[in-house]
Amino acid sequence: MAKPYHVTALGSAIVDVIAAVEDSFLLTHNIAKGVMTLIDEYRAHQLYTAFGSAREVAGGSAANTMAGLASLGARGIFAGKVKEDRLGAAFSASMKDLGVHYTTPAAADGPQTACCLIAVTPDGQRSMSTYLGAAREFTVDDVQESDIAAADILYIEGYLWDAPSAKAASLKAMEIARRSETRIAFTLSDPFLMGRYRDEFLELLPTLDIFFANEDEAKALFEVDEFDDVLQALRPFGNIAALTRSAKGCVIAYGSEVHVIDAVPVAKVVDTTGAGDLFAAGFLHGLAHGQAYADCGRLGALAAAEVISHYGARPETSLKDLAVRAELI
Amino acid sequence: MAKPYHVTALGSAIVDVIAAVEDSFLLTHNIAKGVMTLIDEYRAHQLYTAFGSAREVAGGSAANTMAGLASLGARGIFAGKVKEDRLGAAFSASMKDLGVHYTTPAAADGPQTACCLIAVTPDGQRSMSTYLGAAREFTVDDVQESDIAAADILYIEGYLWDAPSAKAASLKAMEIARRSETRIAFTLSDPFLMGRYRDEFLELLPTLDIFFANEDEAKALFEVDEFDDVLQALRPFGNIAALTRSAKGCVIAYGSEVHVIDAVPVAKVVDTTGAGDLFAAGFLHGLAHGQAYADCGRLGALAAAEVISHYGARPETSLKDLAVRAELI
Numbered sequence: 001m002a003k004p005y006h007v008t009a010l011g012s013a014i015v016d017v018i019a020a021v022e023d024s025f026l027l028t029h030n031i032a033k034g035v036m037t038l039i040d041e042y043r044a045h046q047l048y049t050a051f052g053s054a055r056e057v058a059g060g061s062a063a064n065t066m067a068g069l070a071s072l073g074a075r076g077i078f079a080g081k082v083k084e085d086r087l088g089a090a091f092s093a094s095m096k097d098l099g100v101h102y103t104t105p106a107a108a109d110g111p112q113t114a115c116c117l118i119a120v121t122p123d124g125q126r127s128m129s130t131y132l133g134a135a136r137e138f139t140v141d142d143v144q145e146s147d148i149a150a151a152d153i154l155y156i157e158g159y160l161w162d163a164p165s166a167k168a169a170s171l172k173a174m175e176i177a178r179r180s181e182t183r184i185a186f187t188l189s190d191p192f193l194m195g196r197y198r199d200e201f202l203e204l205l206p207t208l209d210i211f212f213a214n215e216d217e218a219k220a221l222f223e224v225d226e227f228d229d230v231l232q233a234l235r236p237f238g239n240i241a242a243l244t245r246s247a248k249g250c251v252i253a254y255g256s257e258v259h260v261i262d263a264v265p266v267a268k269v270v271d272t273t274g275a276g277d278l279f280a281a282g283f284l285h286g287l288a289h290g291q292a293y294a295d296c297g298r299l300g301a302l303a304a305a306e307v308i309s310h311y312g313a314r315p316e317t318s319l320k321d322l323a324v325r326a327e328l329i
Numbered sequence: 330m331a332k333p334y335h336v337t338a339l340g341s342a343i344v345d346v347i348a349a350v351e352d353s354f355l356l357t358h359n360i361a362k363g364v365m366t367l368i369d370e371y372r373a374h375q376l377y378t379a380f381g382s383a384r385e386v387a388g389g390s391a392a393n394t395m396a397g398l399a400s401l402g403a404r405g406i407f408a409g410k411v412k413e414d415r416l417g418a419a420f421s422a423s424m425k426d427l428g429v430h431y432t433t434p435a436a437a438d439g440p441q442t443a444c445c446l447i448a449v450t451p452d453g454q455r456s457m458s459t460y461l462g463a464a465r466e467f468t469v470d471d472v473q474e475s476d477i478a479a480a481d482i483l484y485i486e487g488y489l490w491d492a493p494s495a496k497a498a499s500l501k502a503m504e505i506a507r508r509s510e511t512r513i514a515f516t517l518s519d520p521f522l523m524g525r526y527r528d529e530f531l532e533l534l535p536t537l538d539i540f541f542a543n544e545d546e547a548k549a550l551f552e553v554d555e556f557d558d559v560l561q562a563l564r565p566f567g568n569i570a571a572l573t574r575s576a577k578g579c580v581i582a583y584g585s586e587v588h589v590i591d592a593v594p595v596a597k598v599v600d601t602t603g604a605g606d607l608f609a610a611g612f613l614h615g616l617a618h619g620q621a622y623a624d625c626g627r628l629g630a631l632a633a634a635e636v637i638s639h640y641g642a643r644p645e646t647s648l649k650d651l652a653v654r655a656e657l658i
Contacts, residue, residue, distance in 0.1 A: 228588045228623050248577060248591075256585025259557045262577075294557050 011062025058094030068281025274313025340391025397610025603642025
């Protein structure tokens, strides 16, 4: 019997502040290119001022994935913490607009709603400075058993490991999933997280049904230099691994089944923010609908191609329409 | 007990005539871009004149592979037909210089030694017009049982199917290999061959130990549009498949074992002539020395990278030195 929801996601509830900058801006403001760096409230205020004109849109990695799933027509639940402030209201409204079920109560006090200051350079790369704020306050009490049990797949972002209480909440959600026939999907989120939680992620690996990583993250996890060595290191774990490789497309591996899927060509890469999040959306949509792994990968590639062809980390075109046209739905 | 030779190759004995041309030259002279077209003696003469200044060097797909193997330090035998003429003498001398054992007697009369008029466009693509001449005269009588039995691997180019007597000779060599514990490797050579011999190649497939194809050739063989579908179509055959994908690197598949190997970056692609031939050289060298399949693929990628970084289809640098430096030998 099908469950009422396709995916329940746990993630950081974040509002993105996006500005197009030159490479020199990254140097001047000491921003590491292409990765996510955590910052405190003071530095967030500094950078926000330096950004000047910027666009504010609801973001957060797993939340972007839920936006993608909604655009594909899937039913989803999102759990993540905001504060009762201007950005928190914007985040909640965005979830409601998308039709994503979002019930985590907003915090009445404590730190402000999280924001991610995204500097996009002319090459389309994004460098992120994240102030976690209220997102850190997500706790085990915010995990509703019924939300997890109601979905076919539980999706958790590795970023949550940066907040001890959110990590504890994630582990609780995984426990619930295991006894509820809900499959567990996890994304490594960022190569720098391997420096902080590599051993924990390696321990987690055998317990996952689905595992997302980009090439840099996977290489960092297994401490290898070649992509092929990642592929071989994964074989014993037996989970479905979806490995993204930017312009090289993706590789989907499930035991001895390996699929090499090309990227969907785009006229111009404008902003790679959300590429991995949207890939996950397409892939999870396919999985939740029982599609073949290769087609799940193709759906992921299609969703990623849409989001990198414009600024912002959420789709601007109906992914369902695109997928129907590509005969993937 | 190791055999005295690593590889015995059967191929067209051809001298390459290489000229750098603009794309407009291909249009004016009605040359199909990026593939090999067979031409008769009359058209060969016409094109040769139109080329103006050109470089003449010993070539031929499998012969180039033997040049690569020699550069890597392997021991090889080449079998293929030339005529007793100027180009035939040049071809024989090149084999001798390389240290490749070459004993096929040159024809005293009949058509001239084969030549391949290679037009290289500014994008590094090569378009080949081949006059097969004496190469067509290779027969079963030219196949020496001892040459096949003496090698660990028999390597045959699909191009030979264009000459009925050379095809018969190839099938005889495969028969000898089967009873001599010599592994059989075969390359599809050119996507256009699938139009002429697709069914025959599909019948051959289960009898091969090692199978080389580039992406276009493999798609044409299985009549599929996506690279991943090639990968899945190959699974039941159980041979070692080495699939090259130009800048995307290569994929090596052996049953449930799949390796995704990146291309070796080159500063500038000058001329892709010989890329597939040299990939095969590196791969076969690894195989003959019992290396892991992934390392065979890396050796192939290394040899291909060398040959595309200059004009001509044979290495200009010691591949052995390059491989030692890359810690692949």
